[in-house]
Amino acid sequence: MRISFEQSGGIAGLSKKINLDTNFLPSSEVQVVQSLINTSNFYDLPNNTGQPNPDAADYLRYKITLESDNGRKHTVETTDITTPAGLSPFIGYLRRKIQEQRR
Amino acid sequence: MYEIRHREQKWPHPIITIFIYHFPCTTAAAVEHKIKDGSAEQRDRAIYTLKITQFIRGQRMALAGLRGFAASGLAEMRREIYDIQNSQTQTELPGRLVRQESGGETGDLDGDNVYNNTGSVYEFYKKVFNRNSLDNHGMPMVSSVHFARDFDNAFWNGRQMVYGDGDDVDFEKHKLAELLDVMGHEMTHGVTNHTSNLDYVGESGGLNESMSDCFGVMISQWTSNQTVDAAHWLIGEGLMTGGNALRSMRDPGTANPYDDQIKNYRDYRPDMDVHTSSGIANYAFYLACKSVGGRSWEKIGKVWYIANTARLRHNSGFQDAANHTFDVAGSLFGEGSLEENAIFNAWREAGIDAEKPDLVANVRPRIIMR
Numbered sequence: 001m002r003i004s005f006e007q008s009g010g011i012a013g014l015s016k017k018i019n020l021d022t023n024f025l026p027s028s029e030v031q032v033v034q035s036l037i038n039t040s041n042f043y044d045l046p047n048n049t050g051q052p053n054p055d056a057a058d059y060l061r062y063k064i065t066l067e068s069d070n071g072r073k074h075t076v077e078t079t080d081i082t083t084p085a086g087l088s089p090f091i092g093y094l095r096r097k098i099q100e101q102r103r
Numbered sequence: 104m105y106e107i108r109h110r111e112q113k114w115p116h117p118i119i120t121i122f123i124y125h126f127p128c129t130t131a132a133a134v135e136h137k138i139k140d141g142s143a144e145q146r147d148r149a150i151y152t153l154k155i156t157q158f159i160r161g162q163r164m165a166l167a168g169l170r171g172f173a174a175s176g177l178a179e180m181r182r183e184i185y186d187i188q189n190s191q192t193q194t195e196l197p198g199r200l201v202r203q204e205s206g207g208e209t210g211d212l213d214g215d216n217v218y219n220n221t222g223s224v225y226e227f228y229k230k231v232f233n234r235n236s237l238d239n240h241g242m243p244m245v246s247s248v249h250f251a252r253d254f255d256n257a258f259w260n261g262r263q264m265v266y267g268d269g270d271d272v273d274f275e276k277h278k279l280a281e282l283l284d285v286m287g288h289e290m291t292h293g294v295t296n297h298t299s300n301l302d303y304v305g306e307s308g309g310l311n312e313s314m315s316d317c318f319g320v321m322i323s324q325w326t327s328n329q330t331v332d333a334a335h336w337l338i339g340e341g342l343m344t345g346g347n348a349l350r351s352m353r354d355p356g357t358a359n360p361y362d363d364q365i366k367n368y369r370d371y372r373p374d375m376d377v378h379t380s381s382g383i384a385n386y387a388f389y390l391a392c393k394s395v396g397g398r399s400w401e402k403i404g405k406v407w408y409i410a411n412t413a414r415l416r417h418n419s420g421f422q423d424a425a426n427h428t429f430d431v432a433g434s435l436f437g438e439g440s441l442e443e444n445a446i447f448n449a450w451r452e453a454g455i456d457a458e459k460p461d462l463v464a465n466v467r468p469r470i471i472m473r
């Protein structure tokens with residue numbers, strides 16, 4: 001499975017991106033990823049989780065795309081304001097992967 | 104005493120909006136009628152009356168800012184600091200209350216910094232502009248610290264401020280909570296919501312962002328009583344591990360290796376991030392302040408405050424901002440004044456020629472001074 005994660009906006013207006021291929025992750029980590037995806041009901045989420053409160057500002061925007069080896073593909077766009085509770089841990093994991101990459 | 108209220112934005116017609124504070128409704132309606140349906144001469148007189156009213160109004164506002172503090176003090180300041188305990192879930196905001204007004208220190212570095220910075224921002228708006236909190240009605244100023252884990256952001260969610268810890272990879276840990284201009288920036292988003300309510304997209308979004316930077320930088324300068332020449336004009340100095348600051352108002356686009364802010368309207372594109380296009384108005388504000396000299400909040404800051412709270416509307420763009428700041432400066436300091444010229448030249452450097460704003464919808468004002 002390939003995962004692409006993009007983070008943009010925020011008070012800095014910075015864009016950061018990471019691409020992961022679970023075929024190259026340790027199997028223990030693959031299990032973690034799989035459970036995060038299951039917890040979020042990722043494939044049942046809409047492509048866009050909705051417009052943030054129009055009064056809000058400086059929130060981060062996220063775009064997650066999963067593509068399985070059999071070609072199943074789904075993209076979800078969300079923000080700090082509109083992220084469903086079940087998706088938060090998965091976004092937390094993906095943000096840590098970006099940090100690891102940039103460290 | 105004159106008070107700005109966000110209700111103002113809901114009035115359907117700007118003329119009524121302006122007159123409602125000074126004349127009985129019948130008079131306002133009569134003036135509006137003359138402007139819309141009167142003879143050319145009646146129309147000119149009505150518009151002239153309007154201009155005079157605005158001049159008086161600008162002066163009243165400026166004076167109100169100076170008078171108000173002595174009378175009312177800071178008694179109405181209400182701060183609330185919460186700990187969201189590393190959750191990234193919106194529905195869990197604000198989190199656990201750790202400190203409120205007059206409460207003792209929490210021992211949590213970020214929580215105490217945010218408490219103190221909220222106080223400084225409140226004090227700035229109260230003492231300089233006689234504004235009582237974000238809504239001018241003393242609403243509690245709520246912040247949550249420790250949002251998510253190693254989170255490189257601070258934001259305004261439409262009701263409160265939210266702070267991350269920083270990850271020490273891109274943002275220094277604890278800096279977001281420590282920096283006064285970051286708090287000034289976030290709280291000004293709240294002020295903007297209650298006044299111009301600039302839409303957070305396109306040109307109005309860039310202006311919204313710029314208002315937050317302008318007032319953020321002013322609050323830092325005011326707190327250390329800095330002149331425009333002594334100030335560094337940076338937003339978020341020392342926040343980024345790989346750069347000087349988040350943004351530079353003196354030279355937009357040069358604060359860090361990723362900084363892509365623009366400083367001229369000719370480079371504007373509608374799909375830009377609002378933090379990129381905000382450089383246009385940031386630069387105009389900086390240039391105007393530098394050219395007038397002294398302290399940013401005393402003159403040009405006052406003009407920007409009046410523009411954001413009484414002139415701009417949700418869909419205003421950069422041209423509107425140039426027109427209204429130019430016009431407000433004319434009302435406050437006189438037409439042809441140093442301040443008015445400084446604002447005109449500053450916007451010209453940022454790619455916009457200010458014009459007299461069209462204060463009357465559907466009617467081109469033809470102002471004849473008699």
Ligand SMILES: [Zn+2]
Nearest residue numbers: 057058312315
């Ligand atoms: Zn902002």
